[in-house]
Every structure is written in C-alpha cells, then in structure tokens.
Amino acid sequence: MDRAPGWSVRLKLTLSYAGFLLLAGVMLIAAVWVFLLSNLPEVTSSIGGLQVRAVLARDFAAGAAVVMAFLLVFGLVGGWLLAGRMLAPLTRITDATQRAANGSLSHRIRLEGRNDEFRALADAFDDMLAQLEAHVAEQRRFAANASHELRTPLAISKALLDVARTDPNHDRGEIIDRLHAVNTRAIDLTEALLLLSRAEQRSFTRQPVDLSLLVEEATETLLPLAEKRGVTFETSGDIALATGSQALLLQMTTNLVHNAVVHNLPERGTVRIATGVRPEGVVLTVENTGEKLPPALVPTLTEPFRRGSERVRTDHAGVGLGLAIVKSIAHVHDGTLTITPRAAGGLRITVELPAAAPQTGRHP
Template identity: 65%
Template sequence: MGRPPGLSARWKLTLSYAGFLLLAGALLLAVVWVFLLRYVPDNSRGLLGISPNRYVLLQVFVPAAAAALAVILVFGLLGGWILAGRMLAPLARITDAARLAGTGSLSHRIRMTGRQDEFRELSDAFDVMLDQLESHVGEQQRFAANASHELRTPLAISRTMLDVARRDPTRDRGELVERLHVVNARAIDLTEALLLLSRSDRGDFPREDVDLSLIAEEAAETLLPLAERRRITLEVTGDAARTTGSAQLLLRMGLNLVQNAVVHNLPTGGEVTVHTEVRGAASVLRVENTGPLLPADLVPTLTEPFRRGTDRVRTEEHAGAGLGLAIVQSVVRAHGGSLDLAPRPAGGLLVTVRLPGARRAR
C-alpha cells in the first residue's frame, strides 16, 4: 500500500530549527514588553518631551524588532537546512547501502568513520547484519548446490544401471534389483536427513523433559553391533543430565555423534567414550573417540553440510550423506545449546554438547 507524500526529514528538521529560533525571538520581545515597555509612560497624544516614552520606543523598536525576526527566520531556515544536511548525511549512506542490499548485493559495507553516535551505531549494526546475511546466503547456496549434487548421484546411478539392463536382457536381474535397492535406500536416507535438518532449523517441535544419559545409552545400544563388527570398545559413563527439548531430535543427535565416532575411528581396536554430566546450569554430553590425527583447521568445517574430512573413513555400510554433524549442530542450536569440536592430540575427535538444564519443579 502506497503512503501519501510528506515532508522529508531534512525539511522537518529545518522547519524545527527555524521555528525554534522564531519562538525564541518572540519570547525575547515579549520579555522586553512585559518588563520594560509597559512601565514607560505613553505620551502619544501630548507633547513629546525629551525623556523616552512608550510611543517613541514603539515607533523605533517595533520595525527593528520585526526586521530582526525576519532575519532570524531566514537565518534559521538556511542554517537549519545546512545543519540538517550534515546531520542526516550518515543516514543517506545507510539508505544507499540498504538499497544495494535490496538488489541482492550483500558485499557492500558502510564502514562509517568518526566518533560514536546513534548514526554510527546504526551503521555498525547494519554492517554486522550484512555480514551475517552474506554468510547465511552463501551457506544456503553451497547447501543447495551440494544437496542437488548428492541427490543427482543416486538418480544417475539408477539410470545407468537401468540403461545397462535394457541393452543387456540376459543380465542377472537379482543383482540389478539389489543394487537399485541400495541406491534407492541411500537417496531416501539423504532426503530424510535433509527434512530432519530443515525441521530442526525451524525449531517448531514439542518440548519435554529429556535425560541425556538415557539418550546416550539408547544410541550406544543401537550402534553396539556396528562397534563390535569393527572391534571398537563402546563405553557409556556419567550421571543423569536433564534438559528440555525434543526427545526424537536429541536421540538423532546422539545417534549421529556415536555413529561418527564409531565409523571415523581406527580400523580395529579403537575406543569410543560417551559421557554425560551436569556442569552448573548446563547438561553436557561428551563423545570422544580414537582415530587418525585431524588438522586443526579442518575440525571447524566438519559441521558444514556435506563436508567430509579427507582422512575420515567412509564405509559402504554407513556411507552417510555428510550431514551428520550438520544435523547435530542444527539440533543443538534449536535447543539453545552450544557445540564444541576439538581434535585429540593422540588422534580422533572430542565433541562436547552443552544444553540448558531442565528446571526442577518446586
């Protein structure tokens, strides 16, 4: 809906300055009248003496006062226009930057110099907002490109196998069905992971009281057969650590952490330790595993969608879609917690999840 045209902020400030000066001049004249002229005798009808009287003063003072008020009004308009322009110049820069951002250009920054004031605070906040928007948009573009690539891969494989089967009718159909089943299952897992990631990002889920120690035990019990096949020791320790959130999403978080710790471990003889505890007002879930040495600059990128470390093992049984830690980070963020990843000096990874503790009923 269009708005009716009105005065610009510069005109409003200009008229305000001029009006203030005019009012100050009028008040000054009123003070002169109240405290001076009213006490001077009025000798307008008689002979004028040599002493001052009200008639003479009015004849001399009023024209001069009117001229002075006119000068004050013009001075207020010109001075107010110039001062308003100087004061609103930072706002014009912010407006130009907002228009550029509206066209899709998020690389522009205001970077206003000078002493701190309200306009510069607004400029700094706008620059921070542009930084976050540019980072978020870039992340979403990379996510969309990676998701398209990941989804296209199983579809391309399926089409290739179907083309081969169509050209070679004697090919074993049982093998074809089995390979198509594997590829289709991977596409379904990827789609479900994308839906789960979207759901946790929105944060629109029911909340209930959840014990992270029970989440850790259930995740370890589910993945114990995988750990035993890989000859990895899986241990759960710690105490009850209660928080408030979605039991389903927190269980998925625990499963992803434990599965990553098992899969990205030593070929045989590795260890995985899952520990829960309460630290102050936070409930903590810590997953630690042995494994190859991880470069320090690689670890912060492991939570990016479809990011896989170059030295991290990828098995066919649990190939994953590169969304495990991305989903963990999304779930933790939706629950108001924090996620910390640190490489172990001897190799492997230490993942620490801190979530707000559940409030105890009084």
C-alpha cells in the same frame, strides 16, 4: 507498503529549527517591549510622554519586524544546512539498505566518527549485513552440495536402468540390489535434509530430557553395527537433564555415536560416551579411537557434506550431514558443539546444553 507522499525529515527538522528560533525571537522582543513599557513613563514624563511613546512604539515595531524576518530566513537556511549535516549518516544507511535490498550484501557503511545513535545503528546494520552475507553464502553452498549429492544416486540409478534395458543378459538380481542400495541412500539423504530444515526452524516443543537415557537408547540401536565393526562401547555419567525436543536430541546423540563407530579403527576400536552436569549446564561427550586427523580439517567436519578425505571411500560414509545435524540441533537448543582431535587419533566431541529448570510439585 504503499504510503501517501509526505514531507521529508530534513524539511520537518528545518521548519522545527526555524519555528523554535522564531518563537524564541518573539518571546525576546515581547520581553523587551514589556520592559520598555514599564520604564518609559519615568524617562519621558517631562517632555510629553504620550507623543514620545507613540514614536518609540512605531520604531520598535518596525525594527522588530525586520528582526523577525531576519530570524525566519536565518532559521530556514541554517536549519536546512544543519538538518542536512545531521541526517547525512542516515542517508548513507538508507543507501546501504537499498543496495542490500538489490542483492548487494558485500557493501558496508563503515561510518566514521565517535559513537552516537547513528553510528551505533550503522555498526549494527554492518554486523547484520555480514551475518546475512555469510548465511546466504552458506545456503548457496549447501544448495549446491545438496544438488550434487542428490544428483549422484539419480545418475547411478539411470545408469543401472540403462544397463538393464540394453543388456538383457546382465544379472538382474545384482542390478536390483544396487538400485535398492542407491535408493536407500537417496532416501536417507532426503530425510536428513528434512531433519536439518526442521531443526533450524525451531519448530518443536521443549521439555526436560535426560541425556543419559538417550545415550542408552542410541547405543542399543547401534550395538549391532558396533559389533560388526569390532567397536566396543564404554558409557559413564550421571543423569543430565536438558531442555528441548526429545526426538531431536535423540537424533543428535545417535548421530554422534554413529559417527564415532563408523570413523573408528578397523578393529578393536572404542567409543566412550559420558554425560555430566556442570555449573553452566549439562554435557554430552563422545570420544572415539581412530586415525589421526589434521587440526585444519576438524573445523570443516560440521559443514554439510564435508567428510574427511579418508572417509569418503568407506561403505559407511553416510550422507555427509551427521555432524552438520548435530551442530544445528545443538544450536537451536542454545548449546555449543566442540570438536577436538585426540593426540592418539580419533575425536572428542562435546555438546554442552543449558540445564533444565528444577521440577517442582512432583510426587515420588
């Protein structure tokens, strides 16, 4: 925004200090002058009071002028120095803001001293810079990973097309099948990226959603995949009403169940899904059997395009956004996601969401 040039805050404070000091001096001199006028006749009545009063008035006026001039100079100089000292923290905050505007998010103010308004502002600004730096780093990492993931199917498609063009005797049916699989993966990845972006923008209408019904729908959808992989479902729990987008919460539930099915034992695996109500909200828990995971790996599973090392080579590894989408959906619904490795192998994933407000005025 273009603004007309104006006085600096330091100059305004200086003039304010000097003006206040000058006004206080004027009031003090006026009080002394009134006091002298009210008491002078009693003191000078016997020696020609009128002539003495005139001399005293002239001397008092001259002295008052000198005092006022001194107060003005002292107020300006002292106010300028005092304002500069008081505004020094603000200057550091301004410098940090300019650095951040130029792209330097690693700089911190770290204002010394006891807590006051300026230091509270500096600490809040440092916290904001730390969050921005982490967010920008995450976005850059996400963009790099997304570019890599999208480049892979395109490179494979190009290679298959080159084979079809240079080797006319190659089985065209095999090439078409592989192109179909590669393009399907690219479409799935693009849709997952769009879903993740839409979730992070919070562009949805909130309404009461029963998590237990979402579990039923997700398990019915994924039952063929579970049967194919020899995985059985065990569901339990009560009605758990959350508030949010039914489509996003269904996607979250489906991703959790799909992740539990795909990353399970080669045969005779189990997925246990439960919903419940707690004093602080509603809970969805998905627990699966599987291989033991190192504790250091578990926190990275919600990062985009991060998978366990054993999972990348499977045919059902997905696009690497399943748990990242779950985390994002839980976050935009003001919920929490907790991932815990099971001692016997596999994971226990718990999503806790705020409970929906009680519905009033409903008829049975």
